[in-house]
Amino acid sequence: MGDQELEFAERWRDNAYGCFSSGHKFCREVCPVMQVTRNENHTPTAFHASIVAMEKGLLNVEDVADDFVHCTQCGACELRCPNTLMTGDFYRHRTRTVDVVKAMRALMVETGNEQEAWKLWNERLALDHNEPVLGDTRVSQEHVADWAIGLDIPVGGQTLLFVDCEAAFFRTSYTRAFAQLLQKAGVEFGLMREQWCCGGPAAEMGYQDLALKHATHNVEDWRAVGATRIIAPDPHDFIAFTEDYPKYFGEAYDFEIVLGVELINDLVKGGRIELTQPVERTVTYHDPCRLNKRKGVHEAPRELIRAIPGITFKDVDRVTQWSYCSGGGGGLPVAKPEITKEISRRRVAKAAELEVDTLISACPWSERPLSEAGHEANLGVMDLFELVAVSAGIEP
């Protein structure tokens, strides 16, 4: 057992015992990975137990490295855990499975137990400063704002729009729709001079130094243009900016962070965006994990959908959706694409049971696996902003 492992066990032991002394596995059936593999190694119970086992010298990082890849960091388990849900706020001591998974993955990197696919992914991030979301085609700063061609968005200003890598290079329709909605409402905003990856995914895969480097760059860029408010349409960025960045920068981190979907909902409610074009679709909504489970955001997207004229909305409540996931998060599609594929297939099948023609999501990372599964199941997958833009009469 190396020093790093013992140090790690020491750091996380209390939280681990919170689970180890319960071990009741309320978390198991909400876990999207577990629903597919049904392998107890992939449960939060096992993740926490492995820390106790390390402390006792029974397991080392190598033994559990593959287990810890099996997680999308959706947060379902730690929210459903009675130690969070029933008493986490009372004791200010909740189950922190996502943090543990991130920390273990960092330990995997430190101790040379890396996942090959994640290593390559992050090497390319280090090189290009955005995630390699286009496969063999390289991404670059030169093209990071190509999605905005013709929209006339300035660089800099008090309010910045931060665009996620997936949304900047791959699902650009999402980003365009969002920016056009802001423009329609007359919201003034600019882009960064040089927009690097938020660093969130690198942190999720255990590449902490790289994550910090990217975060530092971004914050410097924000300060350099005098920005005070950052709009984050992508839930993953929102988490990085409200959870990772405060840890990196402490009190000096004084930016206001606004979540895209809540902003658009406000603009619609306040009459600054009028939804006039009927959308004759029968839809259901996929609660993105990082909104619903990790942040408790579930009302704004539903209000927005209901504000669209002509739409038939077959909703599935937010608690049922704690056990839903697209499989697109936490680096899972990079390391275990077959599991992501099965998770999204099941999610789409759930939607299809409702006899809808469209599954709406509000997270670009979910939309790639969901769209692929939707394609196979003959079900449309759209982003909420894309849909709202249609209803607002915006030409893409």
Next chain:
Amino acid sequence: MSPVAFKSAVDDHVVEELRAIIGDDARVRPDQSSRAFRSRVPAPFPVHRWAEHYPDVVILPKTAIEVSEVVKLANRHKIPIVPRAGGTGLSDGAVPLRGGIMIDCKLMNQIHEIDLVDRTVTVGPGINMLKLNEELKQHGVIYPDDPASYPCSLVGGRIGTGGWSLLGARYGHTRDLVISMEVVLPTGEIVEIAEGGGRKLRKSSTGLTLKQLFTGHQGTLGITTQATLELVPRPEVEFAAFFAFDEYIKAWETTGILTKSGLATIAGVVLFDEKKIEYLRRDDEAYIPQPDTVNAVVAVAMYGRRCEVEPASKEIMRLGKSNTGKYLGDEISAGDWASRHDRYATPLHGRDLDGQAVLMSWHCEDAALNYSVLPQVREEWHAIVARYRERYGIFDDWGMFAYTSGAHKPWADYLVEIDVGIWEQKLNDEYWAAWVDCKREIAQVSLKYGGSITACHGATREGDADLVPEEMGSAWPVVKAIKRALDPNNVMNPGKQSLDEAYE
């Protein structure tokens, strides 16, 4: 024959044979982490002796044939088999005592058939009840096995333990809700087990009623690979009412009044004792603000059609208050009932001798007792735990619940539990031995009062297991003869329930 029939003999050769049977290496797991994670359940665990409980290899089968072939192999080589479903059992049933092959049935979680005409659902043992009911909802039916572990235990483990359900007074418990099953015997044969013949018949008088034998045996008689379960109409309404009392005896009397009322929609009545209320005041938002005249509580829940439950609820309100009971209000009644699965095992409930919050493991010592003896048993149990708490400082008394336990007959039988917190991080051999003694003393009190040492969790843990022969009394030779006949080599979950004695 020696009681410890064999030592585990899983070598590379056996692992190769297992791989050949399963044909998918991902489902044959001799690796360290697979073994470590399946060596315990939520019950307090001698963490300082963790590795002694590792299985040698874990199998994740998908079919009864695979299970059967693995069991045949184990029987041939005399290797222990430990069935594991959810791993939520509270008496170590799924914890290996002698290594061996663990058969983890979570991948067998299919719904094979929903029969809305003859009202059954046939499933694999790896399915969870909450997940099953999510599927059944659209058909207007429900499988009403509702333990507090409803979100996490699995059908195979419910059958293995012969579990108890919070709604049992109305709908029955696991054994009443399982209609028939497919079982792999310790020698590997696959058999259909029901009342008589007939996979979907609730009652038969042909031959011997084998079904009961194959529920609650803790994996010592075979492995259930498929089960046909009861479907009941989904309740139209739920009603719950909580009544407070200034002393335990009045609450106990009111429990008797309610359970003897003859109201058929009563699904369960729960009696919280004074220690339980004291404990709930630590961190439960419903109890924190209650005045100190609230010292015991009786909760009652009803399910059914509105036309039945609505008038009955008025009678419940009358009876609940008839003996000084005070209604706790709608919000607590509804909210606390809805949290019935989640409130048990939070480790921060634990307090050390100075009142500091410490992370403790939850031990639920359950017994089956008659109504008449509850007050005496309560006093003796608390005295035992107080003694151990005082002496060792790592135990904590979390109070007692008594729940109606007779299926459809709530008046006389109770599942009585004393919840004890244990500071696991402090465990060493001395404390563990003390703990086993403490459990044994508690169980002995149950026997003294004509009770059974367990109503649902099973007598498979150290301490209780020693008392099984005593409790079974004159029937013990019959039990041993059955075990020996079905499991000639003692391969099925050996070392549990004192069944080694069958081979002496």
Next chain:
Amino acid sequence: MTIFRLGEQTPPPPRRITDTVVERLEHQYEVDPDLMQITPQQDMPVWDSRRIFNARWDHLDWMHAHFADEVLLAGEESETMEEHP
């Protein structure tokens, strides 16, 4: 719309409820931090406390709906809290 500002994520000072319980955020009880000397408390931002609190109530509602179509209530006030508001 909620705007995240780090400076607003520290809860206000506690108000005492019982010997062992305090309250910082409305309707949300917390353990007296003095009892957490062995098990350290976490740095829990306001948004996270609130998220857990709201999720708890959503979960309880869900559990009712899971088991029955409708919850019937006695419709009577609490008789214990009357005397002890």
